[in-house]
Amino acid sequence: MTSSRGNALQIYIYSMKRLVLCTVLVIAMAGCSEDNADNGCVPTSKALEEVSSLANIVNSGRVAGRPSCTVYTGARIFACKYKGETTYYFTNPASSLGVCVSIAYDCHGDEILNWADDNAAWTAFEAETSEGEELWKKP
Numbered sequence: 001m002t003s004s005r006g007n008a009l010q011i012y013i014y015s016m017k018r019l020v021l022c023t024v025l026v027i028a029m030a031g032c033s034e035d036n037a038d039n040g041c042v043p044t045s046k047a048l049e050e051v052s053s054l055a056n057i058v059n060s061g062r063v064a065g066r067p068s069c070t071v072y073t074g075a076r077i078f079a080c081k082y083k084g085e086t087t088y089y090f091t092n093p094a095s096s097l098g099v100c101v102s103i104a105y106d107c108h109g110d111e112i113l114n115w116a117d118d119n120a121a122w123t124a125f126e127a128e129t130s131e132g133e134e135l136w137k138k139p
Contacts, residue, residue, distance in 0.1 A: 057136075070095065076134055076136065082104070101116065
């Protein structure tokens with residue numbers, strides 16, 4: 001009789017381990033999403049339509065708040081993580097105006113950094129970004 005209790009106990013412990021493992025996996029996966037909408041941010045997949053600064057670049061070929069900035073062929077918009085937050089940056093290498101070459105935006109589309117204003121800060125920004133993904137390129 002002791003042997004059957006021992007087997008039953010082993011089966012119970014094994015079942016409980018599996019239940020705990022499954023529960024942990026479900027909880028961990030529920031916290032993940034393909035589009036990280038952190039801090040009220042628009043998911044990256046919708047950023048080009050819903051973040052006005054980015055939508056303006058894509059749809060009008062102009063940079064919001066900078067009427068002299070033309071968006072040239074080869075310009076790109078990227079999404080990345082900067083200091084743990086979703087950030088977007090625009091590069092326009094064909095522009096002859098420094099203020100139109102590289103601009104970083106927070107996830108709401110507010111400008112946080114411009115290459116022309118502080119080149120050293122821009123270099124630090126590039127070094128500190130991760131998980132970069134190209135969202136758009138002007139043909």
